[in-house]
Amino acid sequence: MASKEPAERIIEQMLGTSFPEASYSAIREASLAVCDVGLRRAPTLADAVAFERRFRHRLLPEESGPPDGTTAAAASEEEEESAARATPRRSLRWPPSRRREEQRVQAESREARRHSALLAAGQRNGELLARALEDPELADTIYTGEDDVPPGKKRQFLFVRAMYNSIVLAWMTGAMAWDELHGRMRVLMRQPVAREYWLATQPERASMPSGNDEARVASLVDLIVSDFEDDAEEWWAVGEPPRD
Structure with a gap:
């Protein structure tokens, strides 16, 4: 002892x-x-x-x-x-320094769980899109606008969807800043097929709750697409980096 x-x-x-x-x-x-x-x-x-x-x-x-x-x-x-x-029973009142430390640890734990869930959902979504790109019958189960989209165009739409989801996930998990997301979306939507996909799938986003992260990104892309439609030749000058 x-x-x-x-x-x-x-x-x-x-x-x-x-x-x-x-x-x-x-x-x-x-x-x-x-x-x-x-x-x-x-x-x-x-x-x-x-x-x-x-x-x-x-x-x-x-x-x-x-x-x-x-x-x-x-x-x-x-x-x-x-x-x-x-x-x-232990008193519920703690010194300020300990209370702040416990709150910080709890907040970090919640954020870590959120990031883990987002990454897992993004991985599953990417796997499903990859399978849809390989199998036309599976591709028909994913909304891409009108029913008469040709198979080749549908594959392009699915690839644009995968790219869009990847950029959004990177921003939501903190791997990408808001102004960087704006730049990446601007490059993606430079492609006419990407803008065509975005306009074709507008009804899919019509019921999206306003104010959440996906709605904020969708509103940003709406503005980018609108700017491109007005002046698509000087694509590098389209849009200003918005405030987060």
């Missing part, structure tokens, strides 16, 4: 990391209190309740001041026994 002195230092470091807003004297006294109980005998719930009453307001200084000692001293023996039997 480790000696008492190293154990005190380790517990002191643990408390200092967990309660960065607390003073050193409070951390030191709390670590000694933990060692006095934990190194001598098996701690009980009553020990935990007593520790919480003694140090909660000193380790979490953001909370209101310590409870009235006179009132605590006057508590009945029955209340003390009830508190000892109750499972101590």
Whole structure:
């Protein structure tokens, strides 16, 4: 078993990391209190309740001041026994630095899960489009506008769709900035067949909820296509990089 002195230092470091807003004297006294109980005998719930009453307001200084000692001293023996039997609960109020850190970690975790789901969906969509390009019967199941689109034109439309989806996915996962997305879409829509696909599939986007990411990109491409239709010769000058 480790000696008492190293154990005190380790517990002191643990408390200092967990309660960065607390003073050193409070951390030191709390670590000694933990060692006095934990190194001598098996701690009980009553020990935990007593520790919480003694140090909660000193380790979490953001909370209101310590409870009235006179009132605590006057508590009945029955209340003390009830508190000892109750499972101590950790305070929900944290120092600002720890609260901000937990919020940051949670936000990063949510964003990582979102990116993972987007990439998985994009991969599945790409695989389906690849199969449709190889099999005309599968290609007929994907909307490309009018029913009488020739097979060769339909394959071109499917390839444009795959390119468009790839650019959108890169932007949605953070691999591409908004102005770069604008440039990539402008190059894609330079091709007449890409603009033809975009106009043919307009009904597909008519019911798209406004305000989401795909709707923002679709609105951007609508403007690019409109600009090309007005002046397609000087394609490099079409459109201005929009604000994100």
